[in-house]
Amino acid sequence: MKLNGSQLICESLLLEGVESVFGLPGGAILPLYQTLPEYPDLKHILVRHEQGASHAADGFARVSGKPGVAWATSGPGATNLVTGIATAQMDSVPMVLITGQVPRAAIGSDAFQETDTTGITLPVTKHNYLVMDANEIPQIIKEAFHIASTGRPGPVLIDVPKDVQTEETEFDSATFKEEYQNIKINLPGYKPTLEGNIAQIKRAVKLIEDSEKPIILAGHGIIFSDAYQELKELAEKAQIPVITTLLGISSFPQTHVLSAGWPGMHGMAYSSLAIEQSDLLIALGMRFDDRITGKPSTFARKSKKIHVDIDPSEISKNIKVDVPIVGDVKHVLKELNPLINNKTHSKWLQEIESLKIDHPSLQIRNTEKLLPQYVVKSLDEVTKGDAIIVTGVGQHQMWAAQHYTYTEPKTFVTSGGSGAMGYEVPGAMGAQVARPDKTVWSIAGDGGFQMTMAELATLVENKIPVKFAILNNNFLGMVRQWQEFFFNKDYVATQYSKNPNFVKLAEAFGMLGIKVTEKKQVKPAIQKAMDYDGPALIDFIVEEEENVYPMIPAGQSVENLIEEPKPKKALSS
Amino acid sequence: MIQNTLSKHTITALVQDKPGVLNRISSMFRRRGFNISSLAVGQSESENLSRMTFVVDGDDKVVEQVTKHLHKLIDVMKVVDISEENIISRELALIKVKAGADNRDQVMQIASMFRANIIDVSKEFLLVEATGDENKINSLINLLGDIGVSEVMRTGSVAMNRASNRNGKKSKQSKLLNRKWEEAASV
16 A cells, blocks of 8 residues: 555655654644544544644653654644744754645645744754655655654654645555665765764873863763763762753762762752862763853863864864863763773862861751742651652743752753743653653652643643642742842742642642642642552642742852842751 | 865765755754755766765864765765865956946956956946855955955855865866966965
8 A cells, every 4th residue: 555645754764763742733734633543553632722832742752761752733832832842952852743735736825824843943943854856755754753863863743734744655555664764865975973072182181180070061961872871980980070051960879979060050059169169170961051151261261171062063162171071971971981080089089078168058047937948858768869850941940950869860850941930830741651650750840730731631631640839939030039139139920829729720630739828738639649549740839938948049140149048047958 | 254264164065956855955954953064966977976065164063963964865875064174266257347447457457466357448437257165255355345346246156175186086187277276276
């Protein structure tokens, strides 16, 4: 039987190992939808808004390591995907997106639900395609998965006109599998460098040998290249403390004796100070984001810098480095580690330890009030640090990063570079679909949660048992904090004075809803939500004007670090 | 008038001749805030491949980023910053000069000094066609400006390394071509 465009899409996706697709139908993608019943192995999860589909595909990819797949119709369907695509692009998350497009003959005529999808998504995708011939579909899908998941990963979009989806092709269902496997990827302009330059690696080894105060700065690249063992080996062999970026959290066990927190705007003070005092920074699969460097000219002034990254354009983009190594961090570390001699840095490790004692960033005030930090700490205790944590963006995100203990890779899922509020609901959905065996907790803000909470219906409908902890302070908390610090507490448009009743909302969606207003209710509520068979939500009514500490204000240096005001009473951890 | 400054870099790129490639490139320049001073595109020696010449404003750091980001585009095969090399750079300009019977001679004289051609004559206008590097075209337009330039159309520079045959197989023809260019470049 000859296959048509839609069948080619489904067959190709299955051959790429795709099991789940997040999407929402519409006119221009209907032929593809009507083909789905022929492919029961391709599980479709019907979302309530296309942003949910792209964020869910992103969450799926971050947790599974495989490209997430989402699709939508033309026009508004495609534009609704964009926030999720931009989020994936900023954090280098592999994704393949398929959008319906108006029929070929109508392109450019401002037809109903026509939009220039490839034009709109061009700056937020790693690459995109407009398919003008159904026979090209297998080649394009194969290339798309290759581009999305190799080199520096990223989202790839394929725009498929409606009549291309119905067009009969020369491919036959009986022989397609073999034909697909024989397709050669022909991308002469795309050859990611995997192996690091050996001369550069030797220069890096020399710097590491000579260093008294080295620090490893581990980023998202460690997670995507699966280089945990190599990172650990380097750290342990040369006794180098490991600081991670926000997205690098979970690339190195936080319980490890060499783990030295994460730095930057809301990172631990001792981590930022250690970077400041180091004489060598070994940056692995990270990109010197402004949230880490603050003012670039004052960042790690005393240190030499080694930068390993697969993307040459990240080298010396934000921070000038001494030894750049372009390559896959796993490959590079495999070359580098054997050249490193065993070393100790006990004096340096002690210095960091005393920085940690002098600047205790993660202490929680001893009070009867319900503090958001306490909620996160309790989650850590009740789940024994074994859950996958997904967050939105803002204060709750920082507290989730600070007060939970991450020991396993791919357990902290957050929109870092893009900072997309609303990620917490669909992102958690994708994470749970990727790992049905794990408990997924979405630590949410009351602001972001309301942006995407329509997906609760998707969770209930598909029995996806995500648990939500809303740190509800009736404010857009992080913006409020900026207003408090930098705008004389002038709280313009940040208070949500009439937040909905989240418990009733949960019940309306068919979930378990629990409201928590007191400290003593926290742990029992968490346990109850975990024991519940299905998605559940806890509305934690927390201190409204709580701030995230420490803080290095945007564009400033570590000298401007604001630490938590000293409490009057004794501390508890 | 645009002056040649040290911050101008010439970059060539070999790109796939596909719909939307120019858009991908210009979109990247716009998004990253890079300034294109001129851009010329045309078919290359290989089928389905175009060669682009960019003249880019910016210091070394900017230009390094430009080349890396160009190279990051899937449809871009090869990027070379040839500014530091021994290059020949040429552009074509069409210049419409307001000149009647009384100053036609003057225009023709200037044109001949620049080895430019008069390609159209009417009662009130002369159309001058000139090739050369950016500086030469700038000076020509400057001089003609005193007479009265009513319209200028420039292609933007195309550039090539003099030692273009890096694989060592210099054909007779290319040697000849090289000599011709050297002569032309001495103007």
